[in-house]
Amino acid sequence: MLLWLHLAAGFLSYAGLGTAVTVSISATASHPIPTTLWGQMFEVSYHQPRASSGDGGLYAELLQNRAFQQVTPGTTAALNAWQAVNGANISIIKETTPVSAALPNALHVTIPTGKTGQVGFANTGFSGIKVTAGQTYTASFFYRFPTRSSFRGSAVIGLQTASGQVLGSTTAALSGAQTTWKQITVKFQPNTTPSTTTNIFTVTLDGAAASGQSLNFAMLSLFPPTFKNRANGMRVDIATALAEMGPSFFRLPGGNNLEGQTVGPLVDRPGRVGDWSYVNTDGLGLLDYLNWCEDLNMQPIMAIWAGFALGGTSVAEAQLGPYIQQAADQINFVIGDPAKSAPAALRASLGRTQPFALTYVEVGNEDFFASSTYTYRWHDFVTALQAQFPSLHFIATTNTFNPILSPNPTEYDVHVYQTPTWFAQNSFFYDGFQRNGTKYFEGEYAAISTNANDIFGSPADGRLTFPTMQSAAGEAAFMTGLERNSDIVFAASYAPLLGHVTNNQWTPNLLAFDAGSVYRSTSYYVQKLFSLNRGDEFLPSTLPTQTGTLFWSVVRKKSTNQIIIKVSNTATTSAPLTFVLPFTNVGGSGTLQILTGTATASNTPTSPNLIVPVNSTIATGKTFNFTAPAVSVSVLTFTAQ
Structure with a gap:
C-alpha cells in the first residue's frame, strides 16, 4: 500500500459561471x-x-489473542486482552505438552483456596464485544489438567457486561482426569442486549468446588452468527x-x-x-x-x-x-x-x-x-x-x-x-x-x-x-x-x-x-x-476539460436499453450541463442519484449518515438539462434506443 506521486497542476474552474456545458453523446x-x-x-x-x-x-472471531500466538510466556504482554475473574491466578506458559506444534503456549489458570462464587478468566475482545439478545454464539476451547485430580464440575461459559451483569451463558462439564487436551464446544443465546460493547467473554468455575485446582486452556474462540x-x-x-x-x-x-x-x-x-x-x-x-x-x-x-x-x-x-x-x-x-x-x-x-x-x-x-x-x-x-x-x-x-x-x-x-x-x-x-x-x-x-x-x-x-x-x-x-x-x-x-x-x-x-x-x-x-x-x-461523448472541475462518463446497459451518465463536480459552485442524445426514442424521465455535501464534511461515528445518496426523478429527452450540485457525484439513468 503506497504510492505513485505526481505534482498537482493549477486548479482551473469553468463550473458555476452560468454557461451550460454541452455534452454530445455517441450512439456507437x-x-x-x-x-x-x-x-x-x-x-x-x-x-x-x-x-x-x-x-x-x-x-x-470475537476473542483477541485467542491462541497466544507469537507471544513470550510469562510476560504481561502475553496476557493481552485476558484478565482474571474474581481473584483467579492466570498466566501464559510454554506448555510441556502443547495442543499442537503450531501453538506452544497455553493459559494456565489456578483457582486459589478459600474462594467462593465464580472464579476464572475473561477476554475483552477487540476493543469490546457486541452482544445481541437472541443470537446464537458459538464458544470453544481446549483444556487439560497438568496433573490428574479428582475434580469434577462445570465451567460456566458466557458473556457479561464490564460490571458483571450476565448477558447469557451455558455450562460444560470438566474432569480432573482429563490430562490430555480435549476440545469443548458450546452454543448459547444472550437474553439481554446491553447498551454498549464494553462486554467480556468469561469462563469460570465454582470457587469452592475448584479450590486449589490448576488447569490449562488453549485455542479459545467465540463466534457470533456469520x-x-x-x-x-x-x-x-x-x-x-x-x-x-x-x-x-x-x-x-x-x-x-x-x-x-x-x-x-x-x-x-x-x-x-x-x-x-x-x-x-x-x-x-x-x-x-x-x-x-x-x-x-x-x-x-x-x-x-x-x-x-x-x-x-x-x-x-x-x-x-x-x-x-x-x-x-x-x-x-x-x-x-x-x-x-x-x-x-x-x-x-x-x-x-x-x-x-x-x-x-x-x-x-x-x-x-x-x-x-x-x-x-x-x-x-x-x-x-x-x-x-x-x-x-x-x-x-x-x-x-x-x-x-x-x-x-x-x-x-x-x-x-x-x-x-x-x-x-x-x-x-x-x-x-x-x-x-x-x-x-x-x-x-x-x-x-x-x-x-x-x-x-x-x-x-x-x-x-x-x-x-x-x-x-x-x-x-x-x-x-x-x-x-x-x-x-x-x-x-x-x-x-x-x-x-x-x-x-x-x-x-x-x-x-x-x-x-x-x-x-x-x-x-x-x-x-x-x-x-x-x-x-x-459511449464516447464530448470530453471534459482536463484542467476543469466537471467530469463525466457515459455507458449503456444493453439488456435494458439504459443509458447511465456519471457526473462529478469538484467545484464549490453548481455546474449546468446540457446532454444531447442521438437516439430515436428517449424516455421522458429517468432516475437521479446524487451524493453531495460540504467539501470538508465526512461521515463519522457521531454523524454516520451525514452524506448519503438521495434518489429522485429527472426529466430527460433527446436534449435535456441537468445542474450538478456543488461538490457532488451524480448518476443519471434513463432508457434510450
Missing part, C-alpha cells in the same frame, strides 16, 4: 466494459494490535456493507500481507508477526477468502509472495526455488486437480473437490521498491508458473515498463495515493497510454490528504481521518477516466478497504468500524454508485 460504443472493472482490495495488515481489517474486523452462516466466517455487518457495493473482484490476501500458513485446521496455524509489527492469527484462511468470493460472486485476484521483504531484502535468485514451489502450491490449492496435486487434495479434504475460479495472479506487491531484483524474480516465478498454469494471467507490480521485464507482462498493477485535486486533474491519466495489448489494474487508489507536499503526513498536515465529500468527488472524477479507459483498465479498487475507527495505522478507509457498528464513508458511496451503475459498453 467505443468498447465493451470489463465485467471486472469495479471491485475491492483487502489489506489484512496496516492496523494496530487491538483491531485490524481482518482480525477484529471482517473476520468474525455472513451466510459460514463456519470460521465473516462478520455480518461488515460483510453486508461490502456485499452492498456489488464488487466484481476481491484482491487477496492483500498488499504486503502475503506470507503465512492459511490452510488446514486453525490449531495448526502458528500465526506470525506481520509486516506492520503485530500478530496475525491467520485465522482467516485461503479457503475462507475463496468461499467469500463465491458468496459475493467476485473473481479472486490472488497475490503470491515473490521473494521481496518489506524491510528491503530480496531472496537471491539461486534460492528462489522453494518460494516458487510455494506459489505453485498456493495456486494448486485453488485450481489444482486433487488426483494430481497434494495441495488440491488438501482442498478436497476440506470439502471442496471442484476447483475455484481463478484468472489473475499478482506476483508480489509494490515491487517498484525493489525493481533491480524484480527483473530476475519476475522472470523466474512467471516462467515456472506459466509452464504449469498456462491459462492464468500474471500481474506485474513494478512501475509500468520500468524496468523492462521478461516475459513481457500482460497486466500491471498501478497504485496512487494523492490529493482530491490530483485525482480530478488526472482523470485523463490513462488516455495517453499506448494500446499495445497491455492491461492495467488500478489496484490501490485514494485521496488521502489535502496537502500535495505531504500526503503521508498527519491530520495537522492535511491528512484525512475519514473520506470527505471533496475527496470522494475527486476520486469520482478519476473514476470517470478509468471507465473511459476501460478498454485497457480491466479492474480498479479503492484502498484500504477497512479500518477500525481509532485503532489503526492508516487513514482514511473506505469503511470504518468498531466493535458494534460499521460506518459508510463518502468514498464508499462513490464506489457503490459506480459499481451498481455499470454498463456493458462505453
Whole structure:
C-alpha cells in the first residue's frame, strides 16, 4: 500500500459561471466494459494490535489473542486482552505438552483456596464485544489438567457486561482426569442486549468446588452468527456493507500481507508477526477468502509472495526455488486437480473437490521498491508458473515498463495515493497510454490528504481521518477516466478497504468500524454508485476539460436499453450541463442519484449518515438539462434506443 506521486497542476474552474456545458453523446460504443472493472482490495495488515481489517474486523472471531500466538510466556504482554475473574491466578506458559506444534503456549489458570462464587478468566475482545439478545454464539476451547485430580464440575461459559451483569451463558462439564487436551464446544443465546460493547467473554468455575485446582486452556474462540452462516466466517455487518457495493473482484490476501500458513485446521496455524509489527492469527484462511468470493460472486485476484521483504531484502535468485514451489502450491490449492496435486487434495479434504475460479495472479506487491531484483524474480516465478498454469494471467507490480521485464507482462498493477485535486486533474491519466495489448489494474487508489507536499503526513498536515465529500468527488472524477479507459483498465479498487475507527495505522478507509457498528464513508458511496451503475459498453461523448472541475462518463446497459451518465463536480459552485442524445426514442424521465455535501464534511461515528445518496426523478429527452450540485457525484439513468 503506497504510492505513485505526481505534482498537482493549477486548479482551473469553468463550473458555476452560468454557461451550460454541452455534452454530445455517441450512439456507437467505443468498447465493451470489463465485467471486472469495479471491485475491492483487502489489506489484512496496516492496523494496530487491538483491531485490524481482518482480525477484529471482517473476520468474525470475537476473542483477541485467542491462541497466544507469537507471544513470550510469562510476560504481561502475553496476557493481552485476558484478565482474571474474581481473584483467579492466570498466566501464559510454554506448555510441556502443547495442543499442537503450531501453538506452544497455553493459559494456565489456578483457582486459589478459600474462594467462593465464580472464579476464572475473561477476554475483552477487540476493543469490546457486541452482544445481541437472541443470537446464537458459538464458544470453544481446549483444556487439560497438568496433573490428574479428582475434580469434577462445570465451567460456566458466557458473556457479561464490564460490571458483571450476565448477558447469557451455558455450562460444560470438566474432569480432573482429563490430562490430555480435549476440545469443548458450546452454543448459547444472550437474553439481554446491553447498551454498549464494553462486554467480556468469561469462563469460570465454582470457587469452592475448584479450590486449589490448576488447569490449562488453549485455542479459545467465540463466534457470533456469520455472513451466510459460514463456519470460521465473516462478520455480518461488515460483510453486508461490502456485499452492498456489488464488487466484481476481491484482491487477496492483500498488499504486503502475503506470507503465512492459511490452510488446514486453525490449531495448526502458528500465526506470525506481520509486516506492520503485530500478530496475525491467520485465522482467516485461503479457503475462507475463496468461499467469500463465491458468496459475493467476485473473481479472486490472488497475490503470491515473490521473494521481496518489506524491510528491503530480496531472496537471491539461486534460492528462489522453494518460494516458487510455494506459489505453485498456493495456486494448486485453488485450481489444482486433487488426483494430481497434494495441495488440491488438501482442498478436497476440506470439502471442496471442484476447483475455484481463478484468472489473475499478482506476483508480489509494490515491487517498484525493489525493481533491480524484480527483473530476475519476475522472470523466474512467471516462467515456472506459466509452464504449469498456462491459462492464468500474471500481474506485474513494478512501475509500468520500468524496468523492462521478461516475459513481457500482460497486466500491471498501478497504485496512487494523492490529493482530491490530483485525482480530478488526472482523470485523463490513462488516455495517453499506448494500446499495445497491455492491461492495467488500478489496484490501490485514494485521496488521502489535502496537502500535495505531504500526503503521508498527519491530520495537522492535511491528512484525512475519514473520506470527505471533496475527496470522494475527486476520486469520482478519476473514476470517470478509468471507465473511459476501460478498454485497457480491466479492474480498479479503492484502498484500504477497512479500518477500525481509532485503532489503526492508516487513514482514511473506505469503511470504518468498531466493535458494534460499521460506518459508510463518502468514498464508499462513490464506489457503490459506480459499481451498481455499470454498463456493458462505453459511449464516447464530448470530453471534459482536463484542467476543469466537471467530469463525466457515459455507458449503456444493453439488456435494458439504459443509458447511465456519471457526473462529478469538484467545484464549490453548481455546474449546468446540457446532454444531447442521438437516439430515436428517449424516455421522458429517468432516475437521479446524487451524493453531495460540504467539501470538508465526512461521515463519522457521531454523524454516520451525514452524506448519503438521495434518489429522485429527472426529466430527460433527446436534449435535456441537468445542474450538478456543488461538490457532488451524480448518476443519471434513463432508457434510450
